[in-house]
Structure formats: C-alpha cells, structure tokens
Amino acid sequence: MVGTTLNGLFGNSETPLQTVTRMVGEQDKQLGIDLNQQSDVFHFGFRSKKSYFSVNSSLICETSIRIPKDLLGLAFLGNSAYIDKDADLDFSGNQFRSYLKNTFSYGRFITDKLSVGVNASLINGIMDFSMDQARFQVGTDTGTSTIYSLQLSGEMHGRASVLGVDLDKAVNDSTYDANKTALDQLGQIQLGTNQGKAFGFGAVYRLNEKWRFSAAVQNLGSIVWDLGVQEIHMNKSQWEWNGLDTSEIKNLDADFATRLQDTVLDKFGITGTEIAPYKTKLNPRYTLGAEFFITPRTQVQAFGGYGYGSIGDKSFVSASVHQELGEWVDVRMGYSLYDFTDPNHRLSLGLSLNLGPLQIFGSVNDVLSIVNYGTTSVSSGMVGLNINIGRRKDKDYDEIPDSKDSCSASFGYFKNNGCPDAFVADAAKYKTPKKDDTLQKNSIETLPKVIETLDKEAVPALIDTEELKENEVTEETSTPEIEVAPQTPEIEVIENPVSESTEAIIID
Structure with missing residues (x-):
C-alpha cells in the first residue's frame, strides 16, 4: 500500500470505523x-x-x-x-x-x-x-x-x-x-x-583483488x-x-x-x-555498485539505483554481506532503503545450496515486516532453482577457470595466466629439465664414486688443457637459458640430484 502500513490497516487499538475515518x-x-x-x-x-x-x-x-x-x-x-x-x-x-x-x-x-x-x-x-x-x-x-x-x-x-x-x-x-x-x-x-x-x-572495474566497482544502464x-x-x-x-x-x-x-x-x-x-x-x-534503470572481498569467500556489497517501481519513480540503496560456507552453502544478509519519499526499511536473509549442477535458493526480502509489521508496508520473498551446465570452478574469483589458472589459489590476471605477477607466471610454466638417469639410480652412499667415474669418462687424461676450456665453453653455451624480462628478478634453476627435485630461487 502506498503511504500506509499493515499496522495502520489492522491495528488493534482502533475499531474498523475509527481506522477508516482516520x-x-x-x-x-x-x-x-x-x-x-x-x-x-x-x-x-x-x-x-x-x-x-x-x-x-x-x-x-x-x-x-x-x-x-x-x-x-x-x-x-x-x-x-x-x-x-x-x-x-x-x-x-x-x-x-x-x-x-x-x-x-x-x-x-x-x-x-x-x-x-x-x-x-x-x-x-x-x-x-x-x-x-x-x-x-x-x-x-x-x-x-x-x-x-x-x-x-x-x-x-x-x-x-x-x-x-x-x-x-x-x-x-x-x-x-x-x-x-x-x-x-x-x-x-x-x-x-x-x-x-x-x-x-x-x-565492471576490478581495482585489485579486494575492490570491484560496477555501473549499468x-x-x-x-x-x-x-x-x-x-x-x-x-x-x-x-x-x-x-x-x-x-x-x-x-x-x-x-x-x-x-x-x-x-x-x-x-x-x-x-x-x-x-x-x-x-x-x-519503458522505465530506464540506473545502478551503481561496489564490492569488497574481505576473503575470497567473504564479500561486502553496496548498491544504489533509480528508475524502479511500476512507473519508474522509485530509488533504493542497499548493503549486504555474502558468506560462502565451503563449497555447498552460501548465506546472504542485507539491508536496503527503498523509496526515499515514503521510506521502506528492509532487512533480507537468503540461503542457497550448491548441489553440483543444481542450485536451490530462497530469500525473505523483508524480515522486518514479519518481526514488526507496523513499521513497513511491503513484505515479499523468493524461491528458485538454477541449473548449471558445464560450470567451471574458480577458487580465487579472478574470472579465470581453475583449469586454465596457473595460480588458482591467488587472484590474478588473464595476461599472467591467472597469476598476480608475470614472473610468477613464468616460474609456474617453467618445465624441469630432464635429469641424468645415472644420478637418479644411485644412493647417497655411492655418490662420490659416481662423481669420480663421471669425471674420468668426461675428461680423459690425455686431453689438452686448452681443448678442455673450449669444450667447457661449448657446453655452457649449449645449456638452455631462461629469458628474463628487463627489471624482472632473475630466476635460477638449481638441480638437486639428492632429493631429485627442482627449486626456483629468486635472486634479488
């Protein structure tokens, strides 16, 4: 009702004739x-x-x-x-x-x-x-x-x-x-x-991993x-x-x-x-919004708009908190002020269940009308079902599916393959060189003997010293290089034959 409240219609302090007369x-x-x-x-x-x-x-x-x-x-x-x-x-x-x-x-x-x-x-x-x-x-x-x-x-x-x-x-x-x-x-x-x-x-403009702004007509x-x-x-x-x-x-x-x-x-x-x-x-609608991600699963939203209502003369402002409880449950709580000329204050609660491709959701758009029906003139709710086909996960909410995200646990950008910085993306893409099978087959106890054997096989006693230097230079220049962009920290890949792993060390 425009300009009335439920309490104004059904208040028990008046008789029906007194209510109508007023x-x-x-x-x-x-x-x-x-x-x-x-x-x-x-x-x-x-x-x-x-x-x-x-x-x-x-x-x-x-x-x-x-x-x-x-x-x-x-x-x-x-x-x-x-x-x-x-x-x-x-x-x-x-x-x-x-x-x-x-x-x-x-x-x-x-x-x-x-x-x-x-x-x-x-x-x-x-x-x-x-x-x-x-x-x-x-x-x-x-x-x-x-x-x-x-x-x-x-x-x-x-x-x-x-x-x-x-x-x-x-x-x-x-x-x-x-x-x-x-x-x-x-x-x-x-x-x-x-x-x-x-x-x-x-x-939508994403200022960083915490802030996102939006506008629409x-x-x-x-x-x-x-x-x-x-x-x-x-x-x-x-x-x-x-x-x-x-x-x-x-x-x-x-x-x-x-x-x-x-x-x-x-x-x-x-x-x-x-x-x-x-x-x-038609009634044009204008909206502005801002979102702040406290954590990847917790966000605060604020929105405002004009052009709503059946004849497009209503405005609103709202604020809400969205919390994901694991992969299966989403909870929302919000407050909104609708129609500045005849203000309606609304407190909303919503819940959704993410059951694989099915999402069941429901909300009460005006909890205050249930708690205190004398202070509001509108009460509404909503239930629904979404069916998602081929939904791709995005754990860090950077709009890059995890299957194509080199840093799926960190907010990143398309140009960096989902990573926050370019050098991290390069390190994530770098493939470990193939290790020598001889070293992989020997334990730490026999390691000195293996090294001695390799030295003898690789450097015969009769070889000339100058030729050795030339061979060393040749071997060094044939080793694969890692290209580093200007003003980017250098990445040195060190192979550890003992633990059979490759480490990426950032050198300042």
Missing part, C-alpha cells in the same frame, strides 16, 4: 498497490575465453492501482460523512502492462581489470491499459424533500490494447464475451504484434502497441439519482441490476474507439 482524513497519503513482477521463463549462458554470452526470456507484469480513499469512506461510512463536501473518486494513474522480453547479452574482458557488457531485447507486448484521467464526484443534496438525492459527475480518458478485445462492446454490450476473445487471441500472439525493443549496457526502449488499439472516452457528464423507492424493494427482480447498469451507461456514455498504434516507453 485514513480518509489523512490528506497527505493515498491508497494504492504497486506490483512489479518478473518471471524468468528461460535462461542460458556460456563462456568462451574472455567473452560471455547469454540468452534470457522473461515475462514482465507492471501494475499500478490507485484506490480513492473516499470510495472506502462511502463504503464504510455512507454519504452521511460527505454532507458538507463532495466525495472525490479519482482513478487517474491506474495502469497495467505485461510483455514478454527476450534478451541477448554479451560481455567481454577489455583488459585484465575492465569488463564491459551490452544487451539487446526483442519485446512482444501482451496487454496495456492506462487511465490518463478518470475522476468522479459524488455530492449529497441536503434538502429536506430530496434527502436521498445524489449528484454524480465525472469524465474519463484512457487507451488500451487488451488482446484484441473490443472495449466498446465489453462496456455496452452485455452479450459480448470479452474473456473468450482474449483467450483466443492469447494463443495467436506473434512476434510481429505489439513489438518493442530495449537496450542496456554496463561495466538498463531498459532503454519502448513498445509499439498495434493489436486491437482503442481509446476509452467519457465526456463530462452529470446525473442526479434520487435513490430507491423503498415501497418497491419487494418487487425487485433479477433484471434490476441490469437496468440500473444500462441507465448509468446511458447517462455517462462510455465508449471505445479504434485509434492508431501508440508507443509506450
């Missing part, structure tokens, strides 16, 4: 319901080297309902509460829109620290209904002879595309079956009808409605109703309601007229 008298508040629902019908994504592709199909419904408080007052208090003033029934701003959104997204690492993404959506509109103006007044005649007299006046203007339903017939022809028409048309919707397009883009687009498009119109009209003759109440038959409805429609003349296709803009 709500009607609060001029700075209004009654209404805003619903923004997105159901993901299909999602598929895959990654190739530095690029990521995804396809997503979502059904989106946006609803904004405004309920005049005086309508509630008339229902509970009667027209006696409106002797000195007219009841104002303003339905302006009511709207409903639903559409199917098919989105293709592409993301790519531009550098080791910067990644960008774009998306394009093809939209198929299902239904659109909006009331630009719909206002009525109900006045009570205080004259003694006409105590039951009511003066009704009003005017209305709107437009709609409701699955091909003829609104003029739906309002004025009681034999017209609008439901059947809508259901028949729903099964025949094609991509070429009520077509729209949308675009978005974003970027989404939902830039519109929908052109061309299926059964009509204008709803009612000229400003007035009607005086003198109430019911109580002496004839006993003679009421089943057609009474129909006759009363026909009289009202005749007096106010509500019509539906076919019009040219019209365009509605």
